[in-house]
Amino acid sequence: MVSLSAYCQSLGQRAGQHPKPNGGSSDGSGHEYGHSLGPSEAFDVNVDQETFDKLTLWRRDYGDVIAIRPAKRGDPALVLNNPEHVKQVLVSHHHNYKKGVGFERVAMMLGNGLIVSNGDVWRSQRRMVQPAFQRKMIAHYALVMQRCNRQKLTQWQSKAASGEAIDVTAEMSELALEIILRALFSDDLDSLIFQQGANPFSFLVEDASRDLQTAMRFRTLTKLVALIMNQRREQCRTEHDLLSLLMESRDKNTGQPMSDKALIDEVMTLIVASHETTSGSLNWAWYLLSQNNEVERRLHQEVDTLDNDPGIDDLAQLSYTRAVLDETLRLYPPVWLFSRKAIDEDSFVSNNVEIQIPAGTDVFLCPFLLHRDERYWSDPHTFSPYRFLGEQSRQIHPNTYYPFSLGSRRCIGEYFALVEMQLHISLLAKYIRLEAVSGDPVQIDLSINLRSRGSIMMMPIARSQ
Numbered sequence: 001m002v003s004l005s006a007y008c009q010s011l012g013q014r015a016g017q018h019p020k021p022n023g024g025s026s027d028g029s030g031h032e033y034g035h036s037l038g039p040s041e042a043f044d045v046n047v048d049q050e051t052f053d054k055l056t057l058w059r060r061d062y063g064d065v066i067a068i069r070p071a072k073r074g075d076p077a078l079v080l081n082n083p084e085h086v087k088q089v090l091v092s093h094h095h096n097y098k099k100g101v102g103f104e105r106v107a108m109m110l111g112n113g114l115i116v117s118n119g120d121v122w123r124s125q126r127r128m129v130q131p132a133f134q135r136k137m138i139a140h141y142a143l144v145m146q147r148c149n150r151q152k153l154t155q156w157q158s159k160a161a162s163g164e165a166i167d168v169t170a171e172m173s174e175l176a177l178e179i180i181l182r183a184l185f186s187d188d189l190d191s192l193i194f195q196q197g198a199n200p201f202s203f204l205v206e207d208a209s210r211d212l213q214t215a216m217r218f219r220t221l222t223k224l225v226a227l228i229m230n231q232r233r234e235q236c237r238t239e240h241d242l243l244s245l246l247m248e249s250r251d252k253n254t255g256q257p258m259s260d261k262a263l264i265d266e267v268m269t270l271i272v273a274s275h276e277t278t279s280g281s282l283n284w285a286w287y288l289l290s291q292n293n294e295v296e297r298r299l300h301q302e303v304d305t306l307d308n309d310p311g312i313d314d315l316a317q318l319s320y321t322r323a324v325l326d327e328t329l330r331l332y333p334p335v336w337l338f339s340r341k342a343i344d345e346d347s348f349v350s351n352n353v354e355i356q357i358p359a360g361t362d363v364f365l366c367p368f369l370l371h372r373d374e375r376y377w378s379d380p381h382t383f384s385p386y387r388f389l390g391e392q393s394r395q396i397h398p399n400t401y402y403p404f405s406l407g408s409r410r411c412i413g414e415y416f417a418l419v420e421m422q423l424h425i426s427l428l429a430k431y432i433r434l435e436a437v438s439g440d441p442v443q444i445d446l447s448i449n450l451r452s453r454g455s456i457m458m459m460p461i462a463r464s465q
Contacts (some may be wrong), residue, residue, distance in 0.1 A: 001347070001354045004037075004067055004076055004361060010234040037355070038067035045077055045364050047102060047337055052368075052446045055079060065350040070362075073101065075341075078348075078355075081297055082451050083399035085348055089340055091399075091407035096346055100339030100362055101350075106448065109215035111222075112262070114267030125143065126412065128249040128258055129266055132242050133412055138419055140240060141183045145420050148179050149427045152307070156432050160460040169283045169455040172206040173216045176279035179420060180271055186241040200224060204275060208451070222264050243267065247306060268412065276449045277334040278417050282424060284332040285325060287456050288383050290436045295385060296429075299324055300463065303430040310426040311441040312419060321426045323385035329403035331383060336368040338405065338451045346407070369403050369448070376400040410433065422438070434458040437462055 025197050044049050045068065049186050055169055058066045098118040107116045107145055116123055129135075152175050178199050181189050181201060200221055207214060229247060231237075238244045246263055250256065258266070264457035289296045293444065302320045303310070310318065342361045357363075372380040376397040379388070386392060404411035411417075436458055443453040 001356050004078065004355055004357045005342055009032070016068040024219060031426050033455075036062060036101070037065060037377060038062055038069075040069075041163070042069045042071040044073050045079065045101070045337075045339075045362070046331060047446060047448050049446050050339070055366055061367075063350070065348060065355060069356075073362065075360045076357075077364060078357060079364045079366065080348070080365065081369055082350065083370065083397055085350075086370065086402065086406065088346075088348065090213055090402070090405060090409070092339075093346060094407045094409065097340040098343055099362065099375070100341040100364070102176040102339050104211075105215070105354045108212065109218050110183070110269045110272060111265030112263045113265040115269050115273060122409075124251050124253075125266065126408075128251060129246065131249060132245040133238055133416055135415065141179075141242075141310050141382060141416065142419055142423060144182045145179050145423050146311060146427070148175060148182065148311070149424050152424075153428055153431060156428065157462060163459075165457050166434075167281075167455045168286050168434065169457045170454055172282040172286070173208075173279040174222075175274045175419070175424070176282070177201060177205055177271075179278075180274040182241075183416075184242045184267060184435070185228060186239045186243075186269065188231070188239070188243075191374075192224060192228065194334070196224075197325060204272075215449050218268070220254070222268060225264050225267050228262065229263070232382050242270065256330055274417065278420055280334055280449055280451050281325070281328055282421055283330070283419075283452055283456060285328040285421070285425060285440055286434050286458065287330055287436065288331070289324070291432050292383050295324065295383060295434070296433065298385075299425075300433070303426045306426070306430065306451045307399065310423060312423070314426070315419065315422050319389060319425050320423060321422055321429075322418070323388040324425065325421050327383060327385040330371045330377075331381075332403060332444070332450050333367040333371060333403040334449050335403075335405075336366065336446065338365040339363070339429060340365070370400055373400070413462075415442065430461050431463055434460055434461055435449060 039054075039062070043054065045055075046180055054067070056081070059081050061131075062078065064085065066079040068077040068079065070077060080089065090395070096149065101115060103116050111115060112121065114122065114129060143379060147327070151291075152171070156166065181199075189199075194371065203214075204219065225243075231248070232239070238248070246258065246266060249258065257263075289299065298320055302318060305312060305317075315322070340358055340363045342357055344359050345357060346361075347356045348386060371377070374380050377400070387396070399406065404414040436456065443445065445451040445453040
């Protein structure tokens with residue numbers, strides 16, 4: 001058995017030496033192993049370009065399990081790139097892993113909502129939030145999505161007629177924000193905009209940075225959420241929206257509602273999580289369609305079979321549209337790096353070697369790398385929605401695809417997001433196609449969410465049917 005902490009100590013002892021992936025290494029007790037588990041240099045894993053570059057290199061050199069000695073942090077780190085290890089952390093041993101490093105920044109912006117919370121707090125909140133995302137409720141939110149998408153279609157048709165390019169990155173951000181705000185607040189959003197003179201949440205579209213200043217500005221908006229909540233209570237008013245459902249929710253064990261702070265934290269979490277995931281994924285989807293004529297042709301062929309504009313009842317027959325989105329999420333998962341921290345000790349088996357990890361170990365999972373691993377995906381860098389259809393979809397290796405995470409902490413808004421994206425693509429593609437203005441490849445921005453580096457400009461062209 002390899003002791004991770006002892007192994008990382010041995011890495012420190014040989015720091016400065018060139019890594020020997022195929023040579024022997026020691027756990028500090030004289031026991032030799034057939035291959036090195038990681039680089040000799042000390043390094044702290046973060047969500048940035050340097051980490052991405054190193055993980056890409058180290059996965060090639062060290063394989064599925066990469067042991068990393070921390071530079072400034074106190075605990076050793078383990079990066080896992082095997083589907084069985086992913087399953088162990090997120091599903092079978094999920095109770096032994098809490099949210100890891102990096103969530104301090106998220107907490108400053110979102111408070112202690114579902115994305116950040118752990119343990120009993122998370123379990124209670126999850127139970128109370130879950131009813132708001134039942135499928136029968138999504139059918140109601142779908143009407144909101146349709147209205148917002150029709151408005152977007154009208155705007156794009158006007159720009160197509162005038163030959164005006166659009167910033168699809170900003171357009172998708174604007175659309176996703178509008179949908180989640182209206183799903184949360186219904187007509188209270190219009191009242192809020194009237195009172196404030198503008199949409200107070202719109203800076204999330206205008207400023208893509210998610211630094212401390214943005215986090216503090218976003219947290220000031222909690223008072224506006226509290227204002228809407230108090231107005232509804234004073235007026236004994238219940239709306240058919242997410243906010244009212246959360247206000248009425250009760251813990252099944254205690255019968256108690258969420259505290260106002262907990263409720264507001266969940267609202268702020270839903271705004272950011274829904275907005276970031278959907279806007280980024282649709283941004284990538286339109287870009288990928290513009291680069292793949294055959295995929296675009298097949299998509300148009302499917303949406304053209306609809307007699308009317310698509311609604312939620314039509315989604316089942318829009319399998320290729322869904323496959324386009326699944327493939328987009330494979331190539332560009334919204335969260336490219338997940339972090340967890342081991343609560344108690346655990347062990348992983350790799351190449352017939354058992355690796356024991358102590359409590360407190362930082363564990364990282366990178367869906368971006370596993371989604372493009374040639375051992376599990378044919379032509380992994382090719383945009384091919386067919387891999388998610390029919391027999392090919394049944395051949396996808398388990399636990400190699402997790403854009404919304406897996407297990408009990410799988411994204412609670414996954415179905416909401418998929419319906420939202422499928423309705424958008426199917427409606428807009430029925431009438432409009434987009435051509436990239438620039439022929440240059442789009443670069444990725446490796447922040448907490450995987451975004452394009454800069455805006456993608458596209459020319460809307462009306463389709464003749």
